[in-house]
Amino acid sequence: METVTHSSPFDSFLDRMRNPASLDLVRSIKSFIVSFSYTASNPETDGKRIQEFFQTMEDAIRDHPLWASSSDDETDNALEGLEKYVMTKLHSRTFASTPEDVKIDAEISEKISLLQTFLRPQHLDIPSALQNEAAWLLAEKELKKINAFKAPRDKLLCIINCSRVINNLLLNASISEDHVPGGADDFLPVLIYVTIKANPPQLHSNLKFIQLYRRQSKLVSEAAYYLTNLVSAKSFILDLNAKSLSIEESEFMESMEAARLVNRVPQETVTTIDNRSKFGKLMDPGPSTLLHVKTQTNINGGSNYPYMEAEAGELTVGDVERLLSLYKDVVTKYTSLCNTVRHLSVSRTQRHDESLREPNGTHKDTCSKETEKRS
Amino acid sequence: MGCSSSLPDRSSGRSTGLNNADNPEGPDAKNLRVKLVLLGDSGVGKSCIVLRFVRGQFDPTSKVTVGASFLSQTIALQDSTTVKFEIWDTAGQERYAALAPLYYRGAGVAVIVYDITSPESFTKAQYWVKELQKHGSPGIVMALVGNKADLQEKREVPVQDGIDYAEKNGMFFIETSAKTADNINQLFEEIAKRLPRPSPS
Numbered sequence: 260m261e262t263v264t265h266s267s268p269f270d271s272f273l274d275r276m277r278n279p280a281s282l283d284l285v286r287s288i289k290s291f292i293v294s295f296s297y298t299a300s301n302p303e304t305d306g307k308r309i310q311e312f313f314q315t316m317e318d319a320i321r322d323h324p325l326w327a328s329s330s331d332d333e334t335d336n337a338l339e340g341l342e343k344y345v346m347t348k349l350h351s352r353t354f355a356s357t358p359e360d361v362k363i364d365a366e367i368s369e370k371i372s373l374l375q376t377f378l379r380p381q382h383l384d385i386p387s388a389l390q391n392e393a394a395w396l397l398a399e400k401e402l403k404k405i406n407a408f409k410a411p412r413d414k415l416l417c418i419i420n421c422s423r424v425i426n427n428l429l430l431n432a433s434i435s436e437d438h439v440p441g442g443a444d445d446f447l448p449v450l451i452y453v454t455i456k457a458n459p460p461q462l463h464s465n466l467k468f469i470q471l472y473r474r475q476s477k478l479v480s481e482a483a484y485y486l487t488n489l490v491s492a493k494s495f496i497l498d499l500n501a502k503s504l505s506i507e508e509s510e511f512m513e514s515m516e517a518a519r520l521v522n523r524v525p526q527e528t529v530t531t532i533d534n535r536s537k538f539g540k541l542m543d544p545g546p547s548t549l550l551h552v553k554t555q556t557n558i559n560g561g562s563n564y565p566y567m568e569a570e571a572g573e574l575t576v577g578d579v580e581r582l583l584s585l586y587k588d589v590v591t592k593y594t595s596l597c598n599t600v601r602h603l604s605v606s607r608t609q610r611h612d613e614s615l616r617e618p619n620g621t622h623k624d625t626c627s628k629e630t631e632k633r634s
Numbered sequence: 635m636g637c638s639s640s641l642p643d644r645s646s647g648r649s650t651g652l653n654n655a656d657n658p659e660g661p662d663a664k665n666l667r668v669k670l671v672l673l674g675d676s677g678v679g680k681s682c683i684v685l686r687f688v689r690g691q692f693d694p695t696s697k698v699t700v701g702a703s704f705l706s707q708t709i710a711l712q713d714s715t716t717v718k719f720e721i722w723d724t725a726g727q728e729r730y731a732a733l734a735p736l737y738y739r740g741a742g743v744a745v746i747v748y749d750i751t752s753p754e755s756f757t758k759a760q761y762w763v764k765e766l767q768k769h770g771s772p773g774i775v776m777a778l779v780g781n782k783a784d785l786q787e788k789r790e791v792p793v794q795d796g797i798d799y800a801e802k803n804g805m806f807f808i809e810t811s812a813k814t815a816d817n818i819n820q821l822f823e824e825i826a827k828r829l830p831r832p833s834p835s
Contacts, residue, residue: 384727426702442681443672443703443723447730480720484704487722491733503729 272340280325287316288341292348300356306471309345309353313474316341338474343410346472350409353472355464363463367497371458372522374499377514378455382504383448388436391428395449398424399457406460411473414465415482422485425449451492466490517599663832667718670825671738673762674747675755676726679781682812683747684721687822690815709826717826719743734762735769743775743825750780750809751788756795763803775828777806779821784811 276285291312320326320337329337346353355361380390401421405414429445432438459465469486470478478486495503501511566574566582574582672680681703688707703723710716724730724737738744746762748755759778766776778800780791793809800807806824810817 429702440681440685441676442684443725444676444681444727446703446723447725448727480706481704484720484722487736488703491730491736494733494736495730498732 268336269340269343272337272344275325275337276340278325281323284316284319284323287319288345292345295349296352300352302357302471305353305356309349309472310475312345313338313342339412342412342472342474346411347409354409354468355461360464360467363497364461367462367493368458368460369522370496370499371455373515373518374455374496375458376518376521378452378504380452382506383452384505385448385452386438386445388432388438389428389445389449391432394424394428394431395453395456398428398449398453402454402457402459405465411469412477415469415473415486418469418489419482419485421453422446422450422488425453447488447491450488451495454489454492455496462493466493517595520595521599664714665716665718666826666829666831667720668742668829669722669740670719670743670745671722671724671741672745672747673724673734673738673759673766674726674779675749675752675758678726678747678749678752678755679812680726680747681723683745683779683781683810683818683821684723686812686815686818690818707822709822711823711826715831717829719822719825734765738766738770738774740771741774742771742829743777744770745777745779745821745825747779747781748791749782750791750796751782751785753790756780756791760799763799763805767803773830775806775825775830776803777808777821777825778803780807780809781812783809783816784813 405417501508708718748759
């Protein structure tokens with residue numbers, strides 16, 4: 260559906276460009292693309308150069324005989340086609356083009372993946388009337404599509420569609436739940452939460468790309484507003500600490516630490532023994548697929564545990580020291596994993612319970628026991 | 635399925651997409667377009683003021699924009715000019731305060747709202763005034779609004795405090811009630827009158 264609305268004006272743009280009468284335009288476009296491709300990336304001036312080119316071409320198209328009798332909409336379609344054509348051709352040269360952009364993208368994505376393990380709507384004080392998993396999922400889906408497109412307009416549309424889903428949720432909540440409309444007080448926290456759940460690819464680079472290369476005359480009004488909100492969400496997430504959320508500082512630190520550990524375990528080689536004291540007593544997590552997978556990875560990792568294939572008769576007294584240290588290592592990792600897995604599953608069940616609005620005694624119990632054990 | 639299709643069709647009266655979001659003729663001396671940013675503590679009724687304004691002007695049965703944080707509304711003045719307000723709401727919770735500059739950048743108008751029953755919200759409003767004086771666009775038109783004027787019996791911020799503070803800072807001041815619609819249109823009309831007009835070319 261999306262492709263139809265996107266591609267038909269673009270096809271008509273390409274058609275007109277195939278018309279011999281537009282040869283002069285085609286030449287300008289091609290020569291610009293070539294000359295731009297041959298200059299080194301410069302984040303300071305790239306945006307300006309391309310915007311100036313769009314402006315020059317806009318004037319040329321408006322004055323062109325081929326568009327002489329065109330309506331404003333048709334001319335605008337041509338300009339959208341131009342943006343799409345040029346930016347698709349120059350995508351690899353302009354998108355995430357500096358090492359710094361790549362670094363920020365990785366930093367955001369990593370931070371979000373940590374937050375995903377424990378962040379709940381309550382941490383952003385999102386009212387229960389706005390907690391709607393189905394709507395959030397739709398909004399996340401829109402945001403995740405952002406890398407499926409190369410043109411700034413199409414990327415921006417993903418953001419706008421995501422925002423519309425959220426607006427629609429706010430609208431429904433104000434009607435059916437009798438929730439007093441809170442405008443941006445409601446919108447921004449939901450957008451931030453959805454962004455964290457979605458972890459959209461290359462968030463920073465996508466936003467920068469739209470800001471630099473979307474035709475400036477189109478970066479106004481509603482589109483600019485929703486773009487600004489996502490920029491704002493990105494900035495909030497980058498700077499996010501315990502004080503940004505309704506959460507105890509200690510709980511925040513612990514959850515972030517646990518999340519880091521989960522992310523790290525598969526690559527881990529030796530010794531986390533020093534961390535041993537940070538985690539509670541050994542407890543049985545019960546069967547858990549997550550745990551199973553991680554253990555498998557480590558065993559298959561081979562050389563970390565050289566005694567796996569050994570027989571009792573082959574061991575010597577000299578092996579004891581090494582065996583003991585490996586044993587401690589394994590126990591420490593196992594304990595940490597148990598804690599993390601427990602924490603994750605508790606968070607999930609809790610969220611589930613809350614969305615059903617059925618406070619569940621057993622889980623609350625587990626949760627408070629867990630807190631006791633930790634402290 | 636694209637998400638846009640899952641939306642109810644109530645929004646058909648508004649801008650239907652990126653292409654139509656703009657006035658095709660563009661702004662000129664007779665048709666102004668201005669970005670207005672709304673600042674103020676959460677719960678002071680920022681968005682209710684706007685909803686009241688937008689619904690009151692247009693179709694009172696319209697549910698179009700309830701809950702939305704971006705709204706636009708055009709008003710006609712007596713001198714036959716029109717002003718299209720593009721209203722940018724901001725999240726008022728303290729944790730988002732550092733993000734405000736992203737929103738007020740390039741704004742021609744700032745409406746700073748407090749709740750007359752909440753002295754804290756009045757203090758917060760003064761914080762925003764100072765911040766805009768330092769970092770807002772030069773020549774930005776600022777209005778100070780004491781909302782919830784219908785709650786006279788709970789009033790904690792005297793009218794005179796608002797008047798004095800606004801006068802000292804060269805701002806327009808008004809008390810409104812989004813609930814009864816008191817002074818809502820006046821607020822936007824007064825702002826419109828204060829906008830700098832582009833000199834006729």
